[in-house]
Amino acid sequence: MKTLLTLSAFAGGLLLIACNKDDNDNLSPDEKILSSKVWKIQSLTTKSTVNPEQDSSIMKDCINAATIHLYTGMSFDLKDNSTAGCDSTVFGFDKGTWSFNETTDSLYLDGTKRDVAMKVSTLADTMVVATYRDNVSPTNNRVKTITLKKK
Structure with a gap:
């Protein structure tokens, strides 16, 4: 009886270990970097209309x-955390x-409102x-550069 109980406990432990697989195991090294932290926007720029250089x-x-x-x-959330809204x-x-x-070094965001590459x-x-080419406004479609830093 003790042997059966021990085997049952051992099998149950193996089952728990097998079901506790980390989502991170299937990610590439670059995806692990991207998903291992919350990012904060450090800067957002576009070419100057006065001096395009x-x-x-x-x-x-x-x-x-x-x-x-x-x-x-593989889900994302771009949050407006400001108190008055942005x-x-x-x-x-x-x-x-x-x-x-990784071949093209491209990050794709397939959002509920818009897609961004x-x-x-x-x-x-x-x-x-x-x-990225901004598609927020059809009349103001410009290339923007975003810099994110670790929060």
């Missing part, structure tokens, strides 16, 4: 509170699913820099 900041104070969380389950024509807050293509130029443990 220079970048111009389009950050609003309220965007400083915004966060981007890329979850290991103008979403500068940066589109959304949620949905995400993916990363970003070309990642810097991917490090503490910072991500990417460019």
Whole structure:
């Protein structure tokens, strides 16, 4: 009887270990970097209309509170954490699913409101820099550069 009880306990323990698989195991190294933390927007720029050789900041104070969380389950949440709400024509807050293509260094956000494809130029443990064509406003469709830092 003791042997049967011991075998049952051992089998139950193995079952629990097998079911406790980390979502992180299936992610690439770059996806692990992206999903291992909450990101904060450090800067948001576009080419200056006066001098296209220079970048111009389009950050609003309220965007400083915004966060981007890329979850290991491949969902994302771009949150407006400001107290009064932030103008979403500068940066589109959304949620949905995400993916990363290591061949093209592209981060894709498939949101409920809009889709965004970003070309990642810097991917490090503490910072991500990417460019994307903004589709928030059909009349103001510009290339923007976003810099994210670890929160």
